[in-house]
Amino acid sequence: MTSPLLSVRDLTVSFRGGAEEAVRGVSFDLARGDVLGLVGESGSGKSLTALAVLGLPPGGARVSGSVRLDGTELVGAPSRELDRVRGRRIAMVFQDPLSAFTPVYRIGEQLAEAVRVHTPVPKAKAAERAVELLDLVGIPEPRRRAEAFPHEFSGGMRQRAMIAMAIAHDPDVLLADEPTTALDVTVQAQVLDVLRTAREATGAALLLVSHDLGVIAGTADRVAVMYAGRLVESAPVDALFARPAMPYTLGLLGAVPRPGAPLVPLPGTPPEPGARPEGCPFAPRCPLATDECRRHEPELTPFAGGGPGRAVACWRAEDVVDRTPVEIFRPPAAPAPAATPASGSPAAPTATPATGSPAAPAAASPSAPEAVLTVRSLTRTFPLRAPGLLRRRTGTVYAVDGVDLDLRAGRTLGLVGESGAGKSTTLDAILSLSAPESGTVDVLGRRTGSLDRAGRRALRGDVQIVFQDPMSSLDPRLPVADLIAEGPRAQGLGAAETDARVRELTGLVGLDPVRDLGRFPHEFSGGQRQRIGIARALAVRPRLLLLDEPVSALDVSVRAGVLDLLGRLRDRFGFASLLVSHDLAVVRHMADDLAVMYLGATVERGPAAEVFARPRHPYTRALLAAAPVPDPPAERARAARRVLLAGDPPSPTGRVEGCRFRSRCPLYAVLPAGDRRRCAAEAPSGADGVACHYPERRED
Numbered sequence: 001m002t003s004p005l006l007s008v009r010d011l012t013v014s015f016r017g018g019a020e021e022a023v024r025g026v027s028f029d030l031a032r033g034d035v036l037g038l039v040g041e042s043g044s045g046k047s048l049t050a051l052a053v054l055g056l057p058p059g060g061a062r063v064s065g066s067v068r069l070d071g072t073e074l075v076g077a078p079s080r081e082l083d084r085v086r087g088r089r090i091a092m093v094f095q096d097p098l099s100a101f102t103p104v105y106r107i108g109e110q111l112a113e114a115v116r117v118h119t120p121v122p123k124a125k126a127a128e129r130a131v132e133l134l135d136l137v138g139i140p141e142p143r144r145r146a147e148a149f150p151h152e153f154s155g156g157m158r159q160r161a162m163i164a165m166a167i168a169h170d171p172d173v174l175l176a177d178e179p180t181t182a183l184d185v186t187v188q189a190q191v192l193d194v195l196r197t198a199r200e201a202t203g204a205a206l207l208l209v210s211h212d213l214g215v216i217a218g219t220a221d222r223v224a225v226m227y228a229g230r231l232v233e234s235a236p237v238d239a240l241f242a243r244p245a246m247p248y249t250l251g252l253l254g255a256v257p258r259p260g261a262p263l264v265p266l267p268g269t270p271p272e273p274g275a276r277p278e279g280c281p282f283a284p285r286c287p288l289a290t291d292e293c294r295r296h297e298p299e300l301t302p303f304a305g306g307g308p309g310r311a312v313a314c315w316r317a318e319d320v321v322d323r324t325p326v327e328i329f330r331p332p333a334a335p336a337p338a339a340t341p342a343s344g345s346p347a348a349p350t351a352t353p354a355t356g357s358p359a360a361p362a363a364a365s366p367s368a369p370e371a372v373l374t375v376r377s378l379t380r381t382f383p384l385r386a387p388g389l390l391r392r393r394t395g396t397v398y399a400v401d402g403v404d405l406d407l408r409a410g411r412t413l414g415l416v417g418e419s420g421a422g423k424s425t426t427l428d429a430i431l432s433l434s435a436p437e438s439g440t441v442d443v444l445g446r447r448t449g450s451l452d453r454a455g456r457r458a459l460r461g462d463v464q465i466v467f468q469d470p471m472s473s474l475d476p477r478l479p480v481a482d483l484i485a486e487g488p489r490a491q492g493l494g495a496a497e498t499d500a501r502v503r504e505l506t507g508l509v510g511l512d513p514v515r516d517l518g519r520f521p522h523e524f525s526g527g528q529r530q531r532i533g534i535a536r537a538l539a540v541r542p543r544l545l546l547l548d549e550p551v552s553a554l555d556v557s558v559r560a561g562v563l564d565l566l567g568r569l570r571d572r573f574g575f576a577s578l579l580v581s582h583d584l585a586v587v588r589h590m591a592d593d594l595a596v597m598y599l600g601a602t603v604e605r606g607p608a609a610e611v612f613a614r615p616r617h618p619y620t621r622a623l624l625a626a627a628p629v630p631d632p633p634a635e636r637a638r639a640a641r642r643v644l645l646a647g648d649p650p651s652p653t654g655r656v657e658g659c660r661f662r663s664r665c666p667l668y669a670v671l672p673a674g675d676r677r678r679c680a681a682e683a684p685s686g687a688d689g690v691a692c693h694y695p696e697r698r699e700d
Contacts, residue, residue, distance in 0.1 A: 003071065004029035004030055004031050005030055005031055005032045005034075005069070005070055005172055005173065005205050006029065006030040006053070006067070006068070006069055006070075006090075006172075006173050006205060006207075007029050007030075007066070007067075007068040008026060008027055008028050008029070008053060008065070008066070008067050008068075009027045009065055009066040009067075009068075010025045010026075010027055010064075010065040010066065011023060011025070011026040011027070011049065011052055011053070011063070011064075011065040011066070011067060011075075012024055012025055012026075012063070012064045012065050013045070013048050013049075013052050013057055013061050013062070013063050014061070014062045014064075015060055015061055015062070015273070016060075016274075017062075018062060019274065020273040020274040021229055021273060022045050022048050022061075022229050022273045023045040023048050023049050023052060023229050024045075024228075024229040024230045025065070025230060026045070026049055026065075026226075026229075026230065026231055027231070027300075028224055028231070028234070030173065030205040030207065031205060032172070032203055032204075032205055033199070033203055033204075033205060034205045034206070034221055034222070035199070035205070035206045035208060035219055035220045035221045035222075036205075036206070036207050036208065036220060036221070036222050036223070036224060037208050037210065037216035037219065037220030037222070037223045037224070037237065038050070038207060038208065038209045038210075038223075038224050038226060039210060039211065039213065039216055039223060039224070039225055039226070039252065040211070040225055040226035040227055040252075041211070041227070041252075041270050041555045041556070041557055041558075042211070042270075042555050043270050043272075044226040044227050044228065044229065044270060045226050045228075045229040045230075046177075046209045046226055047095070047177050047178070047209055048061075049209075049226070050092065050175045050177050050207060050209050051177075052067070053067050053074075053090075053175060053207070054086060054090060054092050054175060055067075055074055055075075055077070055082045055085075055086065056086075056092075063075055069085065069089060069090060069172070069173065070089075070172065072085070084118075087114060087117060087118060087166075087168070087169060087171070088118040088169045088171065089169075089171055089172045089173070090171055090172065090173040090174075090175070091165075091166035091167070091168075091169070091171040091173075091174055091175070092166060092174075092175040092176070092177065093159070093162050093163055093166050093174065093175070093176040093177065093179045093195075094162060094177055095177045095178040095179070095181055097150075097155075097158040097159050097161065097162040098150060098151070098155075098158055100162060101150040101158065101161070101162070102150075103149065103150055103151060104149075105149075106146065106147055106148060106149055107130075107134070107145065107146055107147075107148055107149070107150060107153065107161050108127060108130045108131065108134075108145075108146025108147060109130075110165065111129075111130035111133055111134070111146070111161070111164060111165055111168065112126035112127045112129070112130045113126075114165045114168045115129045115130065115168050115169075118169050119169070127146070129168070130146055130164075131143050131146050133164035133165070133167070133168055134146055134160075134161065134164055136164065136167075136197070136198070136201065137160040137161070137163050137164045137167075137194045137197070137198065138160060138190065138193075138194055139157060139160055139161065139164075140647055145157075154187075154419075154648050155183055155187065155419070156183055156184070156187030156188075156190055156191060156648070157648070159179060159180075159183065159187075159191050160190070160191060160194050162179075163179075163191070163194050163195060163198055166198075167198045167201070167202055167204075170201075170202040170203075170204075171202060171204055172204055172205065173204055173205050173206075173207070174195075174198070174199065174202075174204045174205070174206045174207070175206075175207045175209075176195060176206060176207070176208050176209065177209045178209055178210055178211070179191055179192075179195065179208075179210075180192065180210070180212065180215055181210075181211075181212075184418040184419050184582050185582060185583075185584060185623055185626040185627045185628075186418055186622060186623060186626045186644070186645045187418070187419075188215070188626065188628075189625075189626035189628075189642070189644055189645075190644055190645075192215065192218070192219060193644055195208075195219070196219070208220060211555055211556055212556075212628065213241075213252065213253065213256050213556065213630040214256070214585070214627070214628025214629050214630045214635070215628050216237070216630075217237065217241055217628065217629065217630050217631055217632045217635045218628050218629075218632070218635030218636070218638075218639060220237045221236065221237060222234065222235065222236055222237060222309070223235060223236075223237050223240045223241075225240075225246065225248065225249050225252070227248050227270065227281060227282055228270060228271055228273075228276055228281035228282070229273065230281075230300070230313065231300050231311075231313070232246050232248055232249070232282070232300065232312070232313045232314065233245060233246040233248075233249050233300075233310075233311065233312045233313065233314075234300070234309075234310070234311045234312075235307070235309060235310045235311070236307075236308075236309050236310075237632045238632045238633065239307045239309070239310060241253065241630060241631065241632050243307070243321050243322060244320065244321075245303055245305070245310065245312040245314065245317040245320050245321050246282075246312050246313070246314045246317065246320065247282065247286045247287070247288055247314065247316070247320055247328055248266075248282050248285075248286075250320060250323070250324075250325050250328055250329075251264070251266035251285075251325060251328070251329060251557065252266065252556060252557060253325065253630060254266070254324075254325025254326070254328075254329060254560075255325075255556050255557045255559065255560035255561075256556055256560070256585065256630050257560075257563065257585040257586055257588060257589035258585065258629065258630060258631075259588060259612075262326055263560050263563060263564055263589060264325040264326055264329050264560065265329075265557070265560040265561035265564045266285070266329065266557035266560065266561070267285050267329065268284060268285035269285075269525060269527075271284075277294070278294065278295065278297075279292075279293055279294040279295050279296055279297055280293045280294070280296075280297050280298060280313075280314070280315070281297070286316075287328055287329060287330070288316045288319060288320070288328065289316075290315065290316070292315055293315050293316070296315075297313075298313045298314055298315050299313060300312065300313040301313070303317055305317065305318055305321055369408040369409040369410055369411065370408060370409040370444075370445075371406070371407075371408055371409075371442070371445065372407050372408060372409050372443070372444055372543060372544050372576040373405060373406070373407040373413075373430065373441075373442070373443055373544060373576065373578065374405070374406055374407075374440075374441075374442040375403055375404060375405040375406075375426075375430070375439070375440070375441050375442075376404055376439055376440045377402055377403075377404065377438065377439035377440070378400055378402070378403040378404075378426065378429060378436055378438070378439040378440075378441065379398075379400055379401055379402065379436065379437050379438035379439055380399050380400035380422075380425050380426075380428075380429050380436065380437055381396050381397060381398050381399065381400075381401075381437060382396070382397040382399055383395075383396065383397075384396060384397050384653055395653050395654075396653065397652050397653055398600055398652050398653070398654075398655060399422050399425040399600060399652060400422040400425050400426055400429065400600045400601075401422070401599070401600035401601055401652075401655070402439075402600065402601035402602065403422065403426050403439070403597065403600070403601060403602050404595075404602045404605065404686070405426075405578070405595055405602070405605070406593070406605075407544070407576050407578055407593070408576065409543070409574065409576050410570070410574050410575070410576060411576055411577075411592040411593060412570065412576070412577045412578075412579055412590050412591045412592050412593070413576075413577070413578050413579065413591060413592070413593045413594070413595060414579045414581065414587035414590065414591030414593070414594045414595070414608060415427075415578060415579065415580045415581075415595050415597060416580075416581065416582065416584060416587055416594065416595075416596055416597070416623065417582075417596060417597035417598055417623075418582070418598070418623075418649060419582070420599075420649060420652065421597040421598055421599065421600065421649070422597055422599075422600040422601075422652075423580045423597055424548055424580060426580075426597070427465070427546050427548055427578070427580060429441065430443070430463070430546065430578070431463060431465055431546060432448075433448045433451060433456045433459055433460065433463065434448060434449075434451070434456070435448065435449035435450075436448070436449065443459060443462070443463060443544065444459065444462055444543060444544070446459060461487065461491055461540040461541070461542065462542050462543045462544060463542060463543075463544045463546070464487075464537035464538070464540060464542040464544075464545055464546070465537065465545070465546040465547075465548060466530070466533050466534055466537050466545065466546070466547050466548065466550045467533065467548055467550075468548050468549035468550065468552055468553060469553060470521075470526070470529035470530045470532065470533040471521060471522075471526075471529055473533060474521040474529060474532060474533065474536075475521075476520060476521050476522060477520075478520070479517065479518050479519060479520055480506070480511070480516055480517050480518070480519055480520075480521075480532055481502055481517040481518065483521070483532060483536055484502045484505060484506065484532070484535050484536050484539050485498050485499075485501075485502050485539070486536070486539075487536065487539045487540040488501055488502075488539050488540060491540055501539060502517070502535075502539065503517075505535040505538055505539055506535060508535070508569065508572070509531040509532070509534055509535045509565060509569075510531055510561070510565065511528065511531060511532070511535075525558070526553060526554055526558065527554055527555070527558035527559075527561060527562060530550060530551070530554065530562055531562065531565065534550075534562075534565065534566065534569070538569065538573065538575075541573070542575055543575055543576065544575065544576050544577070544578070545575050545576070545577040545578075546577070546578050546580075547566070547577055547578065547579045547580065547581075548580050549580055549581055549582070550562065550566070550579075550581075551563060551581075551583070551586060552581065552582065552583065559586070563586065563589060563590060566590065567590065577590075579591060584623065584624065584627040585627065585629075587608070588608065588612055591608040592607070592608055593605070593606065593607055593608055594606065594607070594608040594611045594612070596611070596617065596619065596620045596623070598619050598649065598660065598661055599649050599650060599652060599656065599660045599661070600652060601660065601691065602686065602691070603617050603619055603620070603661065603686070603690070603691040603692070604616060604617040604619075604620045604689065604690045604691065604692075605689050606689050612624065616689075616690040616692065616695035616696070617661075617690050617691065617692045617695060618661065618665050618666055618667040618668075618692065618699060619661050619664075619665070621699075622643070622644075622645045622666070625638065625642050625643065626642070626644070626645070643666050643699065645664050645666075646664055647663075647664060649664070650663060657680065657681065657683075658678075658679055658680045658681050658682055658683055659679045659680075659682075659683060659684055659691075659692070659693070660683070662676075662679045662680065665679075665699075666699035667694065667697060667698070667699040669699070670699055671694065671697075675693070675694065678693055679693060
């Protein structure tokens with residue numbers, strides 16, 4: 001057998017003089033061309049493992065064990081020797097490329113510098129190599145883009161430029177630390193395609209760190225699962241997704257929203273490095289834990305019952321294989337809906353399809369739920385100003401330019417689209433309850449443009465929002481009790497009733513009314529802070545809840561708990577919700593209806609199940625095709641016929657004549673010349689719920 005290209009043995013990273021071990025005895029091998037996916041919750045040690053392999057642990061860390069690159073030991077090697085290896089033989093793609101690039105130097109200059117570090121070539125030749133690298137990773141107009149600064153690149157372009165820097169010397173090993181985090185599904189698909197191209201061009205092995213199991217399913221050959229600093233399961237990708245043998249792995253898979261499967265939140269939270277329990281660290285969260293599990297921590301050993309190449313650290317592995325997350329974790333049953341929700345709307349509304357006409361709200365039938373939100377032809381612009389003292393206006397940014405939405409009581413409307421599509425600006429225009437720049441917004445039957453100050457104040461309690469970052473929306477100086485009570489107090493609710501409502505909501509969102517009400521936001525985890533934000537929003541009994549990426553910053557396990565909570569609370573209180581998210585799996589799980597935005601306008605809308613099953617707009621089809629699913633065989637089949645969207649959306653600083661999507665539309669490229677002329681000259685009306693002249697045609 002040939003020796004592995006990268007061999008990691010008993011890698012340990014500790015802090016405080018060895019008292020806290022954040023990575024504990026990690027071992028794995030990588031052969032040339034291999035892709036190993038490293039998964040687990042935040043704090044499990046994934047990124048720290050990658051940094052330790054590269055010889056870049058954080059300050060104060062102590063690294064022990066062995067990391068051999070093609071037989072050369074890296075742990076304990078002199079800095080000069082590590083400098084010769086980093087970038088040339090082993091390179092890293094960081095999670096946040098904006099912080100990894102120097103903001104005051106042009107992208108081309110930084111790539112050229114990376115080339116010259118290991119290859120003594122003239123500056124002109126290094127600059128030419130930088131352009132070649134940008135072209136290789138799919139940056140349009142690479143020669144011109146090489147002159148741009150990092151802040152002038154979009155998030156996806158910065159990540160592609162970071163990959164270009166990593167492959168500048170055709171390294172043997174690539175380490176990618178969450179390379180697609182916070183990216184849109186279309187940009188994510190582009191970045192993964194670039195990583196695949198780079199790996200094929202260099203023959204490098206790839207260690208892919210990610211919490212996105214869909215990304216891992218479509219990219220990795222093998223998967224290693226980390227928990228509390230250790231590997232707890234490793235297997236070929238197909239085997240691990242089909243028959244996990246560790247309860248933690250099964251819990252991670254159950255927490256991913258997928259069609260036709262219940263969402264199973266993973267209970268509890270991971271232990272801190274200095275506070276791990278005796279025995280198996282997962283035992284406090286594991287329904288199968290026995291006394292042996294609590295006394296003795298299992299080692300990672302081969303597991304014959306799970307197929308070849310399997311290893312698992314679990315005393316109960318035989319009892320896990322071939323069981324489902326529901327069978328192991330048994331999520332609690334949803335509470336019965338309240339007989340009369342505070343909002344006055346039905347607790348279990350009758351489902352009705354969204355209207356297809358953008359011109360006016362559909363007339364409600366006697367059995368149809370009440371219209372909570374109706375938006376027609378909404379427009380929102382911002383001035384574009386020149387730098388300098390005078391700040392002269394030089395143009396206009398058309399952030400929202402023709403949005404149509406319909407939302408009825410008790411239902412959830414998903415609003416999806418790439419970054420810059422205008423989703424959050426649409427939420428802001430609705431939340432302001434003021435006259436829009438153009439178009440109309442009706443909230444609970446009242447037109448916001450005709451509201452005076454008193455009318456807006458009266459309506460304010462019926463519209464609340466849950467923000468993407470709960471920490472920035474919670475006053476750090478106030479305890480939880482005061483944060484939740486602010487709304488009811490502002491509405492004039494009595495002290496006793498306010499206190500009762502605060503305690504009720506604290507319990508409903510999964511916090512302890514006795515222990516947690518006196519604590520401050522910084523004392524909670526991210527998922528707990530989001531639960532506080534939800535309780536705060538519901539304290540005034542709103543009838544419309546706006547959700548702005550409410551789970552995008554959360555781990556997959558925490559995300560499942562928050563989504564499950566939102567669903568149960570909606571059933572209990574009967575509010576309607578407008579959900580903005582770039583995660584299509586979350587939208588598919590939560591939404592009854594769907595609206596798709598592109599370049600400030602709604603391009604398709606309808607019942608969510610119908611749109612997901614039969615998307616009619618080419619942009620909707622591209623979004624759905626780009627979204628990864630946690631099923632390796634399905635991902636490989638989809639990848640073989642997937643058509644990636646080219647480039648980025650046009651600049652919103654000018655209105656596009658005709659169809660605004662045509663510059664990236666796969667269908668437009670194959671239409672006859674006469675039909676293309678119509679797309680270029682005439683904007684689709686969207687009268688039937690889809691803004692496309694040829695919704696029944698397909699690009700393949």
